[in-house]
Amino acid sequence: MNAFWTFAGNYWWLAFPILAMTSGAIGGVYKAMEKSAKRRHERRMETLRLKAEIKTAQIAARGGAPARTVLPAKSAPAAASAQLLARTLAEHDEITARWLDYELDVAKLIAFPAMSDGRQPLTAAFLRAKKTADALRPASADTKITEQQAAEYLDAVGDYAVAFEIAEKDARRLRNSTFTEDERKRLDRAQQLLKVAVDESATSAERQAAYKRVRQELDGLISLSDEAVQVLEKKVAPELGA
Known part of the structure; x- marks a missing residue:
C-alpha cells in the first residue's frame, strides 16, 4: 500500500475520478499505475545517471578531476542531455501513437468510446496531461533547453504516460456501458x-x-x-x- 500512497501524492489530480470507480476497477487502475511507476522510476534513474555524467564532465572542463566518461569532456554535457531528451521525446511519441491508434480507428472508437470522450473524468485527465506535455515539448533532441525545462518536460511526459495507462484501462473496462x-x-x-x-x-x-x-x-x-x-x-x- 506504500506504493499507492506515493502515487496519491504525485497524482492527486486522479484522486476524485478513481474514488468514483468501483473497487474492482480500482484494482485494475492500480496495476496500470504500478506498471507506469516502474517505467517512470527507470527513467528517473537514467536521468540521475546522465546528470552525474554531466557534472563530472563540467568539473573536468574546469580543470578538476578527470571525467569518467568515454565522451570528450567538452561534449559530454551536451551529448548526455541530448540522449536523455531523445529518449523522452521517443516515449512522448510512443504514447501519442498509442492514443492515435484509438482516435483514428473507427472500429476501436466504437469498441472503446470512452477513449475519445472528454466527459469521462480519466479521459479528461489524460487529455490535460497530453496538452501539458505537448506544450513543454522541445522542437528536437538538439534543442538547447535549461535543466529546469528538461526536468519539467520529463515529469510532464511521465504524467502523460501514467494518465494514458489509466484512461485506457478504464475505457476497456467501461466499453459501451455508459450508453443506453x-x-x-x-x-x-x-x-x-x-x-x-x-x-x-x-x-x-x-x-x-x-x-x-x-x-x-x-x-x-x-x-x-x-x-x-x-x-x-x-x-x-x-x-x-x-
Missing part, C-alpha cells in the same frame, strides 16, 4: 456495418452504402474527427478518400 440499451444496439449495428464497409470482397456500392449507414448510426453517439473520417474513407474506397 438502444444506443448500444446502434453501436452494434455500426460495428457490423463497418465490417462490410471495409470488406474488399464486397462491391463498391455495398461498401459505400454500409459506410453511409455507419455514419448514420454513430451520429449523436460518437464524434469522429476529420482525420478518422479520412482514414475510414480511404479504407472504404479510394475515390471517397480523394
